[in-house]
């Protein structure tokens with residue numbers, strides 16, 4: 220190996236650029252020394268787990284992987300794993316001999332150039348500089364894409380939505396856990412992203428885990444990670460979601476679906492700020508904020524013994540309710556028009572017909588904003604002319620009638636409940652109950668008759 224060092228080799232650590240070298244068999248024993256002459260500071264590791272730690276800790280943007288023509292299988296898996304977690308990282312590959320066709324997979328994991336031994340250090344240094352530049356460009360483009368305007372705005376002008384936006388701005392920077400509640404599709408996930416955006420961790424990772432979507436047998440290792448050999452099939456160490464979110468935010472959606480035994484582990488993490496990987500005995504210190512969401516009623520889950528009361532109290536410190544679309548129905552056409560703008564594929568002539576406006580305004584939207592978006596997205600593609608009608612939205616009259624009948628019966632039930640409460644609160648004095656309800660005695664008698672309560 221040519222060890223000649225260029226003449227300007229007195230670079231201080233401060234002016235050096237950091238580089239990771241993944242060299243499992245120490246085939247590049249002199250790389251740190253030679254590259255320090257080009258103002259590079261090398262962090263050498265022999266395995267992917269250590270690589271992941273250093274990439275995260277040092278914000279590494281450029282790395283070198285030493286590969287062997289006949290032994291690329293495990294390295295390929297390592298690079299794919301690292302690439303998934305750090306997509307902006309760029310690699311140079313170094314091989315002991317000229318690589319053949321079988322190594323075309325390198326292109327899929329951000330390997331921008333490859334060299335074989337002995338190295339031409341000048342050319343190698345140039346390629347490293349080029350790779351670092353590309354990586355920094357990609358990172359800044361990504362950071363720009365993550366700026367607030369790139370995150371979907373929380374739309375609506377109703378006081379409930381204004382209040383929601385205000386709460387997100389206030390709760391975001393607090394670093395406390397936040398429990399988001401609300402119906403499916405109401406925007407809990409979007410609110411979690413905004414909490415992360417408003418936090419000091421906004422440049423750290425934002426990791427989402429849907430506890431309801433993970434098979435019970437995998438949840439523990441998916442969340443907490445596992446050590447190599449922890450169980451049959453654990454061929455290598457796996458960094459779990461909590462660790463992936465280190466320095467950032469972990470959003471645990473559908474938290475009510477987390478099995479009870481893992482609720483204990485989670486509670487421990489919230490108290491001690493460290494985890495144990497499955498099969499590991501060394502605590503791993505972590506610094507990540509947790510956000511939770513559930514569309515289930517957690518209080519009932521506690522009553523039914525499905526959710527630990529201590530965990531419930533621990534995560535129920537800051538609570539944010541995301542309103543269902545029905546609660547701010549006044550805004551629905553505003554949202555609908557804006558989503559149509561988003562989805563109209565450049566066709567700004569597209570508009571809603573009167574029957575579509577009627578249908579949108581009278582439907583009950585059980586799937587909330589997600590359903591509204593999806594119906595409009597589909598209609599914008601399927602519509603034949605310039606006007607989207609109720610049928611394009613899949614909101615045929617029969618569907619609306621069924622819902623309107625439901626609404627009528629629900630209103631009646633609510634009326635009955637309110638009337639009975641007023642009568643009971645006023646010790647069965649009909650005049651006092653009518654006054655409390657702000658209606659006349661005769662109206663109260665009529666309502667009692669309608670609800671068959673007049674006997």
Ligand SMILES: Nc1ncnc2c1ncn2[C@@H]1O[C@H](COP(=O)(O)OP(=O)(O)OP(=O)(O)O)[C@@H](O)[C@H]1O
Nearest residue numbers: 371372373374402403404405406407408409588589
């Ligand atoms: N007020 C809003 N303005 C604009 N878009 C919204 C609003 N509320 C929700 N959305 C959008 O609706 C979709 C569904 O939202 P999201 O996935 O956050 O709902 P969720 O409550 O987390 O649903 P689930 O409980 O099913 O996980 C997303 O595309 C989100 O961006």
